Amino acid sequence: QVHLVESGGGVVQPGESLRLSCAASGFTFSTYGMHWVRQAPGQGLEWVAFIESNGNDKYYADSVKGRFTISRDNSRNTLYVEMNSLRVEDTALYYCAKAVGYFNYWGQGTLVTVSS
Amino acid sequence: EIVLTQSPATLSLSPGDRATLSCRASQSVSSYLAWYQQKPGQAPRLLIYDASNRATGIPARFSGSGSGTDFTLTISSLEPEDFAIYYCQHRSNWPPFTFGPGTKVDIK
Numbered sequence: 001q002v003h004l005v006e007s008g009g010g011v012v013q014p015g016e017s018l019r020l021s022c023a024a025s026g027f028t029f030s031t032y033g034m035h036w037v038r039q040a041p042g043q044g045l046e047w048v049a050f051i052e053s054n055g056n057d058k059y060y061a062d063s064v065k066g067r068f069t070i071s072r073d074n075s076r077n078t079l080y081v082e083m084n085s086l087r088v089e090d091t092a093l094y095y096c097a098k099a100v101g102y103f104n105y106w107g108q109g110t111l112v113t114v115s116s
Numbered sequence: 117e118i119v120l121t122q123s124p125a126t127l128s129l130s131p132g133d134r135a136t137l138s139c140r141a142s143q144s145v146s147s148y149l150a151w152y153q154q155k156p157g158q159a160p161r162l163l164i165y166d167a168s169n170r171a172t173g174i175p176a177r178f179s180g181s182g183s184g185t186d187f188t189l190t191i192s193s194l195e196p197e198d199f200a201i202y203y204c205q206h207r208s209n210w211p212p213f214t215f216g217p218g219t220k221v222d223i224k
Binding site for chain 2: 035044045046047050059060062095101102103104106107108109
């Protein structure tokens with residue numbers, strides 16, 4: 001069965017960086033596009049970034065464009081997002097999600113808190 | 117960018133009631149719309165895709181309808197486990213992949 005496990009969250013100060021990882025199993029990782037979706041405390045869902053299966057095409061929400069970089073290592077079945085210049089408003093639970101058009105599998109999320 | 121609005125924001129119902137949730141898109145998304153359920157402390161779960169198709173393992177009491185700009189999620193008879201937040205999401209003309217703000221179904 002599909003299993004997605006996020007890690008790397010923590011508490012950082014504004015302007016700092018963080019890298020999140022998502023370990024995937026139970027499916028052929030290299031053949032699926034993958035997303036990051038976040039949810040601020042008590043708020044709704046916000047799509048963050050998408051990477052195609054081969055890692056060549058990447059797409060970002062305007063709110064993170066230029067600061068976040070999505071990547072993947074298909075040999076390690078792992079998805080990443082490098083988050084730079086973090087802002088207070090980036091505080092959220094970050095989910096990785098497997099998608100075939102829609103988000104049909106989600107991890108349990110990793111919490112990022114940006115606070116001075 | 118296509119904007120999704122959901123109504124009502126909160127729906128207060130009793131177990132056994134019928135729930136009708138609405139999602140409206142700012143421009144046509146054809147049938148490229150999904151519904152998700154999220155319970156406290158859990159990740160969202162895909163319920164309905166392409167407007168009217170139930171995802172694997174989703175009970176028949178959940179149904180979706182609509183096309184273009186107006187969509188409905190119906191829960192025919194609410195079970196205790198159905199009290200949650202429901203989000204719609206489109207995959208037309210992406211990016212971005214937009215979610216609606218959610219409808220909370222709570223116990224009356």
